[in-house]
Amino acid sequence: MTDGLEADVERLDGIAERRDELAARVRTHAGEIARELAVLQGGDYGQETFDTDGGSWTIKYEAGDVQYLRFDPTSGSETYVVSSKQPPEPEALETAMADYGAFVAAYNEYVRSFDGLFADVPEEFPAVESTxxxxxxxxxxxxxxxxxxxxxxxxxxxxxxxxxxxxxxxxxxxxxxxxxxxxxxxxxxxxxxxxxxxxxxxxxxxxxxxxxxxxxxxxxxxxxxxxxxxxxxxxxxxxxxx
Known part of the structure; x- marks a missing residue:
């Protein structure tokens, strides 16, 4: 009979490494979205929110890079998938990543909504009177x-x-x-x-x-x-x- 002190302790290193690897990939991918939004909006900083069936995603960008990516599910607590502070909890990240593809799809649909925006904008303008x-x-x-x-x-x-x-x-x-x-x-x-x-x-x-x-x-x-x-x-x- 043992008192438990000799029992093996399950290590979390593998889970943490997998979490960190996934968070880094998300940061890189969301950074592309941040740069595209900065170019589209014509500013160095800003934020946009995209709704999905699973909740809403808010991406904040500054100087063409992502500052944070927050997932607010329809049920449960919000998760900062990308943050300047600490990485998300593994379970929260897993929940968010299940909806990440829908977030990207919502972003792509947002971009496509601008198709033809300048179709009726004239390219010729009246002559400018000299002073x-x-x-x-x-x-x-x-x-x-x-x-x-x-x-x-x-x-x-x-x-x-x-x-x-x-x-x-x-x-x-x-x-x-x-x-x-x-x-x-x-x-x-x-x-x-x-x-x-x-x-x-x-x-x-x-x-x-x-x-x-x-x-x-x-x-x-x-x-x-x-x-x-x-x-x-x-x-x-x-x-x-x-």
Whole structure:
């Protein structure tokens, strides 16, 4: 009579090896599906769920590779057939693999459902109108505005210093010119969140030029009045009897 300590212990190495081998094959095969889905959806990551008679399969992919493949049977607990954590239990994997072929068939049917998707999409498109003439006219007007503002900047530089801003109101809207030396840094209309008719970053929209160009003469006239006032003030300075 033995107490059981001498009895042979059944080893599970073979089952675990078979489970790991099967899980690796599934990962490789599901990885192909993940890559195809990524190409079809046009994104680096996403997920899709496919229904079968035995349950539903959800595959999540990222960077063209499978992140997980989850089987949720109609009866019983869900199983992560492919996972970044731990392999599934052998019995759960066996149950899932009995339905794996149906999952692949559901995926294939999903792909085939897109057949003819682009059959009615036109391959010829209307000619695109060129903006060349509009841009050239916009640039011509902006260049002229910059010439005027640079001339104003030169006068402000001479009178008020190396850099600064000059602001006035035109048609009820604030116009602000910033100068740096003899060059206009920007001409902004409408305050800090306004429209830059001139800037160092790029030309304004053609619609903004059309909107504000007609008021540029009034802005220049206001500046000239400002200069006249300065000259009148200076004329009143006296160093004694003349």
């Amino acid at each position: 060349a003439e509009l841009v050239a006219e916009r640039d011509r007007i902006v260049d002229r505005i910059r010439e005027v503002c640079d001339a104003m900047a030169a006068q402000l530089h001479r009178y008020d210093g190396e850099y600064g801003t000059y602001a006035t109101t035109v048609s009820g809207t604030r116009w602000e010119l910033k100068w740096d030396g003899d060059v206009a840094s920007y001409l902004r209309i409408g305050g800090s969140n306004g429209t830059y008719l001139l800037s160092q970053y790029g030309p304004p929209a053609a619609t903004d030029v059309r909107r504000f160009a007609a008021d540029v003469p009034a802005f220049v006239a206001a500046f000239n009045d400002h200069v006249d006032d300065l000259e009148a003030d200076l004329a009143q300075v006296s160093f004694g009897d003349d």
